[in-house]
Amino acid sequence: MGKTLIAYFSKAGENNVNGDIVKLDKGNTEIAAEYIKEFIEDADMFKIETVEALPEKYEDLFAKVKVDQSANMRPEIKNCPGSIDQYDTVYIGGPNYVESYPMAVFTFLENFNWEGKIIKPFITHEGSAFGHAIEDITASCPGAVIKDGLSIHGADVRGYKIYIKRWIRN
Numbered sequence: 001m002g003k004t005l006i007a008y009f010s011k012a013g014e015n016n017v018n019g020d021i022v023k024l025d026k027g028n029t030e031i032a033a034e035y036i037k038e039f040i041e042d043a044d045m046f047k048i049e050t051v052e053a054l055p056e057k058y059e060d061l062f063a064k065v066k067v068d069q070s071a072n073m074r075p076e077i078k079n080c081p082g083s084i085d086q087y088d089t090v091y092i093g094g095p096n097y098v099e100s101y102p103m104a105v106f107t108f109l110e111n112f113n114w115e116g117k118i119i120k121p122f123i124t125h126e127g128s129a130f131g132h133a134i135e136d137i138t139a140s141c142p143g144a145v146i147k148d149g150l151s152i153h154g155a156d157v158r159g160y161k162i163y164i165k166r167w168i169r170n
């Protein structure tokens with residue numbers, strides 16, 4: 001049987017937490033990804049990071065996300081794996097950035113042939129859950145079997161460990 005990959009985007013620093021701008025030491029999605037790894041010990045992890053540094057300020061990042069979405073941008077990402085052939089299940093995670101995953105997640109996804117792969121999507125958010133992220137990954141990953149996703153309220157991520165465990169086993 002093939003291995004499992006946990007690929008995720010997450011950003012520490014200024015974020016929206018229950019409506020307030022708060023500086024996070026570690027991104028919420030990264031915490032969720034680490035919980036998944038705790039339950040699937042032999043999984044590999046890959047953090048999706050853009051070559052271009054993201055704006056530090058929440059408002060600047062928000063404005064950039066809107067511009068990048070309108071341009072359907074695919075920002076360059078660091079150290080992208082050459083292939084995912086050795087994996088049969090790929091957990092894909094990220095924050096909800098204006099109703100979908102950050103564009104860098106789609107840069108990652110569109111590098112690979114998804115025929116026959118299982119995708120388990122997870123997202124952290126402040127109220128929008130997946131938005132249209134599932135439709136968007138379906139379009140970017142033809143041939144993949146996309147399983148039920150897990151949406152996590154980012155501000156409460158530490159309380160989701162038990163739900164993450166159950167979701168992985170289903």
Ligand SMILES: Cc1cc2nc3c(=O)[nH]c(=O)nc-3n(C[C@H](O)[C@H](O)[C@H](O)COP(=O)(O)O)c2cc1C
Binds near residue numbers: 017061
């Ligand atoms: C630029 C930006 C846009 C966001 N847009 C949304 C949104 O449209 N809907 C939502 O529910 N949360 C939104 N959020 C909140 C994040 O999805 C949430 O805080 C998430 O847990 C952050 O994950 P991370 O810490 O792993 O980066 C946004 C956050 C940022 C920084």
